[in-house]
Amino acid sequence: MATAPRSKIMSFRETLQSQHAARKNDGLWRSVRTLESQQGVDVKVEGRSLINFSSNDYLGLASAPEMKLAATEAVEKWGVGAAASHLVCGHQSPHALLEQDVADFVGAAAAIVFSTGYMANLAVPAAFLDRHDLLLQDKLNHASLIDAGQLCRANSRRYRHLDVNHAAELLANETRKTMLSTDGVFSMNGSVAPLADLNQLINRGVSDNRMLLVDDAHGFGVLGKNGAGSLSHFEMKPTGNVLLVGTLSKAIGAFGAFVAGDRIWIEHLIQYARPFIYTTALPPSIVAAARCGVRLVREQSWRREKLTQNIATLQKLAEEFGIELLPSETPIQSVVFGSPQKATLASHGLQAAGFLVIAIRPPTVPEGTSRLRITLSAEHDETHIASLVRALAECIA
Numbered sequence: 001m002a003t004a005p006r007s008k009i010m011s012f013r014e015t016l017q018s019q020h021a022a023r024k025n026d027g028l029w030r031s032v033r034t035l036e037s038q039q040g041v042d043v044k045v046e047g048r049s050l051i052n053f054s055s056n057d058y059l060g061l062a063s064a065p066e067m068k069l070a071a072t073e074a075v076e077k078w079g080v081g082a083a084a085s086h087l088v089c090g091h092q093s094p095h096a097l098l099e100q101d102v103a104d105f106v107g108a109a110a111a112i113v114f115s116t117g118y119m120a121n122l123a124v125p126a127a128f129l130d131r132h133d134l135l136l137q138d139k140l141n142h143a144s145l146i147d148a149g150q151l152c153r154a155n156s157r158r159y160r161h162l163d164v165n166h167a168a169e170l171l172a173n174e175t176r177k178t179m180l181s182t183d184g185v186f187s188m189n190g191s192v193a194p195l196a197d198l199n200q201l202i203n204r205g206v207s208d209n210r211m212l213l214v215d216d217a218h219g220f221g222v223l224g225k226n227g228a229g230s231l232s233h234f235e236m237k238p239t240g241n242v243l244l245v246g247t248l249s250k251a252i253g254a255f256g257a258f259v260a261g262d263r264i265w266i267e268h269l270i271q272y273a274r275p276f277i278y279t280t281a282l283p284p285s286i287v288a289a290a291r292c293g294v295r296l297v298r299e300q301s302w303r304r305e306k307l308t309q310n311i312a313t314l315q316k317l318a319e320e321f322g323i324e325l326l327p328s329e330t331p332i333q334s335v336v337f338g339s340p341q342k343a344t345l346a347s348h349g350l351q352a353a354g355f356l357v358i359a360i361r362p363p364t365v366p367e368g369t370s371r372l373r374i375t376l377s378a379e380h381d382e383t384h385i386a387s388l389v390r391a392l393a394e395c396i397a
């Protein structure tokens with residue numbers, strides 16, 4: 001963040017103005033773009049049709065007719081608002097059924113619904129760690145897990161991205177209770193965490209004093225058996241000392257999140273997770289849509305097959321055109337430009353050519369690694385991808 005000289009006392013407005021000027025000067029100014037259409041591959045921005053390569057609707061469920069029907073039928077039956085927090089009277093049958101559905105899907109004993117993945121991630125470390133404990137995280141973990149480190153009282157340490165040996169080094173001779181937290185699939189580069197190795201690491205603790213928290217926002221619905229997520233990809237389940245956060249807002253196409261694991265962890269969250277206790281329960285119609293999304297993910301393997309095919313198509317064409325993608329086997333495929341200005345310019349160029357591909361800049365990604373983050377969906381076809389790659393090659397040239 002830009003810091004203003006301290007020589008004179010600045011007003012709030014002067015401070016903001018100087019921060020804004022610095023941010024603009026650094027090419028890091030952010031603005032909100034309004035979509036004038038429903039989510040999907042064809043979207044409308046400023047009156048123009050664009051092919052969308054930026055959403056997390058990996059399976060094309062956000063606007064699927066089955067999902068709309070599930071939501072509207074639930075509005076008729078359950079009304080609009082949940083009217084209270086879960087522990088007061090906001091927890092309705094759809095919430096209870098969703099918890100059973102997701103627990104069953106990921107092979108956990110129990111699950112608890114949260115309003116957002118951000119809140120679930122904020123909740124978990126603070127609920128299980130106190131100031132004598134350690135929170136160890138991957139350096140590129142999602143902002144919500146990083147923020148969770150500030151909210152909980154534990155000591156926070158970070159290991160190099162995906163580097164199990166570095167994590168092991170930091171844990172050598174460590175006797176404190178430790179939560180190791182990682183994204184399952186990293187949101188900004190698509191890499192998959194080495195969950196089996198990390199699990200081994202937590203099992204080396206003394207007297208069972210380590211746990212693993214996996215934030216599977218981008219793996220749930222996409223990876224693993226029937227889309228059960230990153231843990232399933234490694235033939236693991238959220239049991240023992242492993243906890244899973246899954247979101248219902250990305251591949252599932254709805255909204256909300258859950259934490260799944262052994263019953264004792266879930267019961268503890270009901271007692272102590274402030275972002276669960278002190279907020280209104282999700283609207284039951286959204287919960288019904290999320291249940292529908294989970295069902296479709298489990299039943300319709302063609303969506304994942306098409307997505308896999310699209311990933312292969314993009315990788316093949318990018319190679320043909322000499323475009324370097326970050327290594328990733330997931331629908332998140334990134335092209336690093338380095339400076340934020342270059343990444344922004346490329347994004348604008350693609351928009352002019354009819355594509356929505358957002359530039360991702362610091363602080364979302366590390367300094368010097370500004371990039372275009374291309375996300376694929378089961379709804380893309382080969383023509384979409386081929387025309388994107390051609391336009392991208394032109395932008396780079």
Ligand SMILES: *Cc1c(COP(=O)(O)O)cnc(C)c1O
Nearest residue numbers: 116117118142183187217247249
């Ligand atoms: C999107 C995301 C979240 C937050 O989930 P929401 O339900 O959108 O709040 C958490 N972790 C990761 C890795 C994400 O990409």
